[in-house]
Amino acid sequence: MLARHARDGALWLAIGVSFRRLALGYAMSVGLGLTLGVAMAGSDAVRRGLGPIVTGLQALPSVCWLPLGLLWFGLSDAAILFVIVLGSALGVAISVDAGCRNVPPLYVRAARTMGASGVVLYRRVILPAALPEILTGMRLAWAFAWRSLMGAELLFVAGGLGHLLETGRELGDLPQVVAVMVVIVVLGIVSERVLFDWVERRLRVRWGR
């Protein structure tokens, strides 16, 4: 089955579609999560205002955003991106906020005596110091994004691996269903490894952990 799909190109097409959505959605998540996280870490008012909302929304499984996304964006990729972003950006935001607050105060004091403040302080000191924690959050967010994507693709027919899985069910084709599941698992693991293992190893070497 898998070989057939690989030959007729349906599998590669589906993988391509899914990964394009994932990459785009994840990039947006990280951007939004970083902004939100830094805003929360930098201002107590923002944290008090947004913190409960962010953690509250984390409790909502990301697929639950799909109906809203479909209403707002219609049957389009935008609806799927919406689900991915809401499924993973909040996790990034929480880890950025926590990471920034856990930065040893001494680093901040030292940086301030050297003339760093405001944006420069965040860019040159606080964010680099928080990077290990942020990276953990980003790794989790990648897994969240992948799940959100599959969930959304299952429910909403528009190409992608999730769609291929759903087609298998409609045709009563058990081998296809299982094969696509295996592909999803393998891609999930491999992509995470490729993206993060190398970065984390380099970080560990540099920091001496």
Added chain:
Amino acid sequence: MTSRRGAAISLRGVGRTWSQADGRGAGVEAVDLEVRAGEFVCLLGPSGCGKSTLLNLIAGLDFPTVGAVEVGAARVEGPGPDRTVMFQDSALFPWLTLRQNVAFPLELAGVPRAEVRSRVDEALRMVHLFRFADAPVHTLSGGMRQRGALARALVSDPGTLLMDEPFAALDAQTRDVMYGELERVWQATKKTVVFVTHNVREAVRLGDRVVVMATRPGRVRKLIEVDLPRPRADADRNANLLAAVVMNELRDEISRVQREEADDAWTMGASPGAPGRRLGVGGGL
């Protein structure tokens, strides 16, 4: 009192208190202190005497509730390039190499790249770390890290060097080497140094003057001139005599702190090593 003109750092009627709610740090009261340009002053006292608080006020990391802190005749409004600070921990950033760490303050100040390179090289040579310029911070020993921190503090060529127990976490041998290094660098660069310590020998070894501080509230108890030739060896007889004088000044301050921290039943130095003395319950009972 020293004339205002010659004072690199001047504290007049300085007090820093915290409200009950956010009471972090030891308060200080009515501190008057003049530090001459190029002078090496040690702030000495037990924990809680506010010596680090004073240093933070001079550094501009904190502000007095009363009184005025001036550096170079200008009121301290915040951290400035004319003052750099060294801490007990080197606070070198682990995501940068040693060279990048030392370059950090220059880059923030917008110094051109070529000049950054030559000044960083010079600072690293001054502390004998040039060979380790590209090493990640975690590969350096504690003493090397403090020398790196010294290079980072010197590279922007500040008039004043503020040091908050910079050698307290080092082993005795390394510390001894660092005294020599610091003394040499200080004599070569003519910086004004304010050095916070709780170690009497350290203060007498390094300082031109020792400011003995008292606790609760933190205040200046006595100013002691250390008029001894340099470099002062660890076994120097005159230095030891002076250290004993300073220690006397400190003794009741320290025992006061001990009493407060070790619920009343213990007094320090009541009968050290006396026969029959039981641990923990001394003559104070």
